Amino acid sequence: MRNRKFLILLYLVFISINSNGQTISDLSLKICDSINSHKNVESDTILLKQAEIYSKLLTEYLLNNIKKNPKNYITDYNCLNYKLTRELNKTCKSFKINKSFILPFSNLVEIDSIFTTEQSKEINEIAKEIRNRNRMEIVILSIDELYPNKNINEFSHNKLIDWKIGGVFEKSGVIIVFSKKLRLVRISTTYISKKYLTDENCDKIIAEIMIPNFKNDNYYDGIYKSLIEIMSLTK
Incomplete structure (x- = not known):
């Protein structure tokens, strides 16, 4: 049943966040109101109940906001889920789910949309190749x-x-976090992946590839060329 719901969500993720005038703030308020109407739920089941409410109203939102040509359905879903969870944590005191999640095998999560559709596709492809x-x-x-x-x-x-x-991977995992708005970038590794991609490697990639490209507002080259270098270092 869970797998079926997961596949339905993937299919329904063709979204437009401002479609039909409904925003993430609107959806957040609706979820919060529904959660507040279940205040008497026992403490040991409150997370389960809130997850159920969140999933139900998110699914309804997706049904009402289908978009025929999404940028990337996984990226779009991850973005919506991240922003919605964040909004609820900021504005709904009753909300107890403080961590967002991303779909399995996600490569690119664009909270601040930077790349074109084609650029996103190419970045996803090289990240998939590294995996x-x-x-x-x-x-x-x-x-x-x-x-x-x-x-x-x-x-x-x-x-x-x-x-x-x-x-679940032999060489574990890496995350690249960057912000055009805040002018920040960071590469974080696990204790396993650090054996293959050292702190020195990460610092060099940031200093010699990312920052020079980012300064010229060329975020695509900064990320794509960094992934090429990571692929070479970790093969």
């Missing part, structure tokens, strides 16, 4: 703010752990 050939999972995350953390190091590390990046 399949080098047995290392890599996630690229573009962000617009660091909530709930105060610095990018903490934020990046927490996402690496929360999303269990690299958990």
Whole structure:
């Protein structure tokens, strides 16, 4: 049953966030109101009940906001889920699910949309190649703010752990977090992936590839060329 719901969500993820005038804030308020109407739920089942409410109303939202030509259905779903969870944590005191999740085998999570459709496709493809050939999972995350953390190091590390990046792969996982708005970038590794992609490697990639390209507003080359280098270092 869970697998069926998962497939339905994938299919329904052809979304337009502002479609029909409904925004993430509207959806967040609707979920919060529904959660508040179940305040008397026993403490040991409150998370389950809230997850049920969240899933139900999110599915309804997706049904009402189908878009024929999505940028990438996995990327679009991850973005919506991330922003919605964040909004609820900011505005709904009754909401107890403080961690967002991403779909399995996600490569690119665009909270702050930077890339064109074609660029996103190419970045997804090379990240997928690193996963399949080098047995290392890599996630690229573009962000617009660091909530709930105060610095990018903490934020990046927490996402690496929360999303269990690299958990089933021989060389584990890596996350690249960057923000055009905040002018920040960070590469975080697990203790296993650090054996193949050292801190020195990460610092060099940031200094010699990412920052020079980012300064020229060329975020695609900065990320794509960094992935090429990571693929070479971890083969």
